[in-house]
Structures are given as C-alpha cells and as structure tokens.
C-alpha cells in the first residue's frame with residue numbers, strides 16, 4: 001500500500017509519522033534550510049525501508065558534487081533497489097537515475113530525473129534535482145524549460161509552488177529573459193519570502209544588468225529571510241560581494257569573504273568554489289588577499305588526488321595557484337587528464353572546457369599571459385558546457401581581459417572590453433578596464449572619458465549607501 005505526500009505524489013510507506021517527517025525534510029531541502037539530513041537519519045532509523053527518504057537523501061548527495069559523499073549516495077540507491085517492487089515505480093525511477101550518476105553518466109542521470117516529471121509533475125524532489133543538474137551540466141535552456149514543462153500542472157494550491165516559480169525565474173535569467181525572470185522571482189517571494197533560490201534569481205538579474213546598488217539594497221532588505229540557518233546563504237553573500245567588487249570596495253569584499261562566504265574551513269565543494277572565485281577575481285585585479293589562499297588551498301587539497309567534476313577542479317586549481325602550490329595544481333591537472341580519457345559526462349566537460357581553463361589559470365599565475373590567452377580564446381564561447389551560471393563563468397572573461405592587457409595584446413583587450421561595456425554599461429569596473437585599454441593605446445582623451453564614466457557610475461551606486469555593517473567577526 002502506498003500513501004501520497006502533500007502534493008499527491010505516491011510514497012511507498014504505511015508509516016504516517018515517517019511520512020510527516022519526510023514532508024518536513026522535503027520542505028527544508030527545497031529551501032536549502034538546515035537540516036534535512038538529520039531528519040532523514042531519524043526516519044531511516046525508524047524505518048530503514050522508507051524508499052522516499054532514500055530518494056531525497058540520494059538527491060542531496062548527488063547535487064553536492066562531492067566525491068566524498070558518493071558512498072552515501074550508493075547506500076541509498078542500493079537500499080531502494082533492494083526493495084524491488086515493494087518500492088513504488090517512482091522511487092525505483094529515482095534509484096535508476098541516481099545509479100546513472102554513480103556510473104558517471106551525469107547527463108543520463110539528469111535526463112532520467114527529468115523523465116520522472118512526465119508521470120509525476122508534482123515530484124518536487126525530482127524537479128529540484130533535475131534543475132540543479134541542469135545547472136551543473138550547463139544546460140541553460142533546460143534550466144528554464146524543464147520547469148516550464150511542469151508549470152501548467154502547478155498553482156498556488158499545491159505546496160511548494162513558490163519554489164517552482166523561483167526555479168523558473170533562475171532559468172529565465174540564465175536565458176536572458178531578465179524582465180520576466182525578475183517578475184516571476186518577485187512573485188515567488190511574495191508567496192514565500194524565505195525562498196533563497198528566488199532571492200538568488202532576482203540577484204542574478206541585477207548582476208547581469210549592472211544594477212549594483214539595487215542588488216545591495218535588495219539582498220540587504222531580504223537578509224533575514226535568506227541568510228539564517230540556510231545552507232545556500234554563502235552563495236547569496238557571494239553575490240553581494242560581487243556587487244561591492246564592481247563598485248571597487250575591495251575592503252568590503254574581503255570583509256564579506258571572511259564573515260559570510262568563507263566562515264569555516266568547510267570542504268563542501270559548492271562553498272569552496274565561491275571562495276576560490278572571489279579570491280581569484282581579487283587576485284587578477286592585483287588585490288593582496290593575505291593568507292586566505294593558503295587556508296583555502298588546504299581545504300581543496302584532497303581534490304588534487306582525484307578529479308570528479310571539472311567545474312570544481314578548476315576552482316581547486318585557482319586556490320593552488322593563488323597559494324603558490326603549483327605542484328598541487330599540476331597534480332590536479334594530471335587527475336583531470338585521467339578523467340578526460342574516459343567516455344562519461346565529466347570526461348567531455350573536462351576535455352572541452354575544464355582542462356583549457358585549468359591550464360589558463362596556471363599560465364596566468366606564472367605570468368605567462370600569452371599562453372593563458374591561447375588556452376581561453378578557443379573555448380570561451382563554449383564554456384557553459386562545464387556548468388555554472390553566467391555570473392560564475394564571467395571569471396573566464398575577466399581572466400582573459402586581464403591577460404590580454406598584461407600581455408600587451410591591446411587590440412584584443414579593446415575588443416573584449418568593448419563586449420563588456422556594451423553589455424553592462426552600468427558597471428564602473430568595465431569602464432575602468434576601458435580606461436586602461438585607452439591608456440595603453442595612447443588615447444588620453446578617451447581614457448579620461450572612460451575614467452569619468454567609471455567614477456560617475458561608482459558615485460551613483462554609492463549615493464546614500466550606508467555602511468553594510470559587515471566586518472570581520474560580525
């Protein structure tokens with residue numbers, strides 16, 4: 001006999017109390033609130049055969065992109081498989097999708113999670129797993145369309161609707177539909193102000209449009225909703241730091257790094273990625289980040305042994321390069337090369353994008369800027385294939401521009417910077433880059449105008465901006 005969850009999705013259990021706990025765990029998981037795993041542990045101690053709890057546990061392990069949790073993922077997959085037909089067909093489909101991930105078929109796994117939605121469009125766990133999977137695999141249009149496929153089956157009467165809107169908002173943002181993304185994201189927040197993914201989608205819109213001051217104010221206004229007891233808060237703090245970085249307040253960026261983005265020596269890849277990316281953005285601007293690289297490289301060290309997911313590997317190499325541990329960086333490259341020789345999803349991601357970006361990071365760190373450019377130019381337009389968001393992958397463009405300036409490839413730098421100023425004219429930093437290009441070409445008047453543009457925009461963003469109040473230890 002099966003029961004159904006609050007969305008009418010079948011769950012193979014007769015244990016009503018466990019089902020209630022499971023609902024609570026799902027609610028926490030879809031909002032990234034802590035701690036669904038603790039609740040799942042309680043459920044499974046009570047009823048080790050509760051397949052849906054294993055489905056959620058598997059989804060959480062899978063989306064962590066952390067090789068060290070694969071044994072837990074395998075344990076949950078095998079637990080469901082051992083139930084045979086006592087598990088509902090939907091739960092068996094979850095196990096099959098997660099099994100594909102274990103076998104390295106990341107793309108097939110995410111397609112299978114998506115297929116579950118054709119029969120069970122209200123399966124919020126499958127929906128979120130497929131959505132995050134699309135993000136991890138750089139499937140921008142599916143970030144949008146996977147959610148669109150089920151959207152007509154949802155409305156406000158179904159618990160969790162706001163999360164579906166939040167996911168759709170992010171998919172719209174990643175496909176450039178900024179106005180609609182913001183509308184949908186704000187609608188999600190009207191329904192549920194505690195949805196950090198919807199907050200994130202709106203913050204992304206502001207990032208892409210250079211609405212720096214609005215972004216700072218928006219995140220500040222919602223901080224109590226998204227920042228407390230939330231496993232995703234570090235990433236929204238990272239977005240706040242990007243806004244400050246663009247207006248040139250690197251002191252505030254470092255304060256946010258210390259107090260919010262990298263608060264502990266966590267070895268969760270998703271957290272370490274943001275830490276690496278923020279320090280690398282500062283590094284290529286010539287900002288001294290002190291001992292931070294060393295601590296971060298320590299945390300990344302196990303990644304050097306065994307590559308697993310190219311997007312993570314590249315960020316590990318940034319930390320190793322920043323900490324002057326080039327031996328570890330090269331060891332990671334060797335691990336990536338072993339991955340690239342395979343036929344699984346990550347082999348392709350590593351071959352096409354991961355290795356060229358990794359090589360470029362090392363070249364940059366060594367001051368071999370021409371080699372950095374050679375690595376990045378051929379792949380910059382296909383870099384989405386190794387996952388992440390536009391905002392995250394902008395690091396590749398920023399590294400390329402800086403390498404071009406330092407290599408004296410001024411016409412290339414001029415072309416690349418023009419891309420940036422045309423796309424995001426509100427960014428003071430883009431105009432600073434433009435001024436550097438004009439200086440290098442010897443166009444003093446143009447450089448002066450670009451500096452004036454940067455300063456005008458910086459002042460506009462700063463106008464009335466109070467102290468954020470984030471300092472070390474706060």
Ligand SMILES: [Fe+2]
Pocket residue numbers: 200204235239389391
């Ligand atoms: Fe983001």
